[in-house]
Amino acid sequence: MKSSVSSLLTSLLLCTFVAQAAPHDNMNATLWYQTSAEFKASAIQTYQTAALQLPHAIADKSWTALPNQTSGYQDLPVAIIVDIDETILDNSPTAAQGVLLNVGYDPKRWDQWVAMAAAKAVPGAVAFVNKAEAAGVKVLYISNRECEKRGDNAEPCPQKADTLRNLKAVGIKKVDASQIWLKSEQKNWSSEKESRRLLAAKDFRIVMSIGDDFGDFLPDVKKNITPEQRSALVDKYQDYWGAKWFVLANPTYGSWQTILKQPNSQYLQSVPAAQ
Ligand SMILES: [Mg+2]
Structure with missing residues (x-):
């Protein structure tokens, strides 16, 4: 009797352990992002490499980071295009919140975070951006x-002011609303960023993308594409990486x-079966 009670207790403890041991899908990625020296160093490495390239990019009038900026751009003012989330601003607290609540992405929860304007900067980003602006x-x-209304507020894009506030709060010295181009702020500004890049290319020589x-x-890489096709595009544009294009890690x-496609385990490349 005593031993069956004890084995029942052991089983219960084991069940509890197994339940606790099943982590949220984003646990490791978020821990890596938030705690690892490796992430911090890789972000700093990326921005310092970009800073080293910048003088060459400015001086060489034929230098453009947009493959389809092919003529009439040489004497335009110089600009760089940066993404914001997980490029300039670190929103990993929302990922951590998702892990702790054991939930996935939720646009409402995300918008509450945007409204807080409380994101810290990705390491290296602020120094780089300030250096670029100082160089003209x-x-x-x-x-x-x-861009979307919030509650009963008539403001069509409160996210823009929030974002500007956050960029200033992390220490970016020279930024105004005209430099921030959010999704759906204008017609045809979808999550496909190519239309906005082409618009920028009308007025600027775009020397870097980050x-x-x-x-x-690149356009057309976010859906209806395989990992192999994306990998081939990385190779096609090999000369851009670390020179004109700079990518931050985001697992x-x-x-x-x-x-x-699900199940995503189909993409794992394991060891060959033993003969
Ligand atoms: Mg991003």
Whole structure:
């Protein structure tokens, strides 16, 4: 009797342990993002490399980071395009909140976070942006933060003022609303950023693109595409990486993940079966 009670207790403890041991899907990625020296160093490395390239990019009038900026751009003022989320601003507290609540992405929860304007900066980002602005380079923030009314407030895009406030709060010295181009702020400004890049290319020689998602660099890479096709595009534009295009690591979300079909375990490349 005693032993059956004890084995029942052991089973219960084991069940509890197994239940607790099943982590949220985003646990490791969020921990890496928030705690690792490796992430911090890689972000600083990215921005310091960009800063080293900047003088060459400014001086060389044929230098453009947009593959389709092919003529009539050489004497335009110089600009760089940066994404905002997980490029300039670190929104990992929302990922951590999702892990702790054991929930997935929720646009309402996200918008509450945007309204707080409390994101810290991605390491290295502020120093780089301030350096670029000081060198006379316009920084254009092309972001997929959604423009939408909030509650009964008539303001069509309160997210824009929130974002500006947050960018200033992290220490960006020279930024105004005209530099922030949010998703759906204008007709045809969808999550596909190419239309906004083309618009920027009319007035500026775009010397760098910086982002955490492949869609921050190229069109048509965020849906109906396989990992292999994306990988081939990375190779096609090999000369851009670390020179004109700078990518920040983001294992917590992104089109890298949303393009995968379920079950996503089908993409794991394991060791060959033993003969
Ligand atoms: Mg981003």
